[in-house]
Amino acid sequence: MLLSDDELWALSYYRTSEINGSLFFGRLARTLKPSPIQHDLTKHFADEAQHAWYWTDCLDRLGTRPIKMSDAYQDQYLEAAGLPVNLMEIMAITLVFERRVINQYARHLAVPNVRAEVKETIERIMEDERWHVQWVRDALTGMEDRFGKDTIAETLRRYKAADREVYAHTLAEHEARLGFLLDAHPRAPED
Ligand SMILES: [Fe+2]
Numbered sequence: 302m303l304l305s306d307d308e309l310w311a312l313s314y315y316r317t318s319e320i321n322g323s324l325f326f327g328r329l330a331r332t333l334k335p336s337p338i339q340h341d342l343t344k345h346f347a348d349e350a351q352h353a354w355y356w357t358d359c360l361d362r363l364g365t366r367p368i369k370m371s372d373a374y375q376d377q378y379l380e381a382a383g384l385p386v387n388l389m390e391i392m393a394i395t396l397v398f399e400r401r402v403i404n405q406y407a408r409h410l411a412v413p414n415v416r417a418e419v420k421e422t423i424e425r426i427m428e429d430e431r432w433h434v435q436w437v438r439d440a441l442t443g444m445e446d447r448f449g450k451d452t453i454a455e456t457l458r459r460y461k462a463a464d465r466e467v468y469a470h471t472l473a474e475h476e477a478r479l480g481f482l483l484d485a486h487p488r489a490p491e492d
């Protein structure tokens with residue numbers, strides 16, 4: 302069975318998001334001094350680059366090619382939430398974003414009759430995404446002495462609000478395309 306236009310659009314969208322994530326974290330990794338964060342962020346952006354490849358390869362196996370997209374979800378994020386001003390804020394926005402990604406992929410897995418190639422790709426990516434949430438959460442905990450627990454919690458709240466706004470906007474904008482995901486009932490996302 303051929304991929305529907307909507308599915309092709311969604312998978313292409315994921316691929317573009319992964320490329321954007323890789324570029325974003327890669328640029329960031331380049332600016333960091335030697336530290337555990339430098340180490341983990343380098344692995345993180347390498348993972349996101351791999352994920353873009355997995356989607357490209359998945360679409361190839363499904364007999365098609367990714368659509369070229371211009372819309373960058375992360376850019377809308379930065380617009381809604383404001384540019385992070387320090388490493389703690391970067392980690393906070395990353396944590397919120399990574400949770401959104403996991404939630405989105407879980408939602409897609411819950412779509413009835415999801416294709417084997419897509420399921421396999423999402424499950425492969427999810428293993429890395431779980432680690433992404435884990436290391437960023439640990440990095441934030443390690444920053445509590447420096448930035449204060451309350452300030453970190455407040456920053457996370459601010460980015461979560463921006464995330465909800467951007468996601469609602471994305472769903473509204475692409476409702477026709479992503480409609481097939483709306484009926485899916487994922488398991489509760491990790492927190
Ligand atoms: Fe990813």
Ligand SMILES: [Fe+2]
Pocket residue numbers: 322349399402429430433
């Ligand atoms: Fe990730």
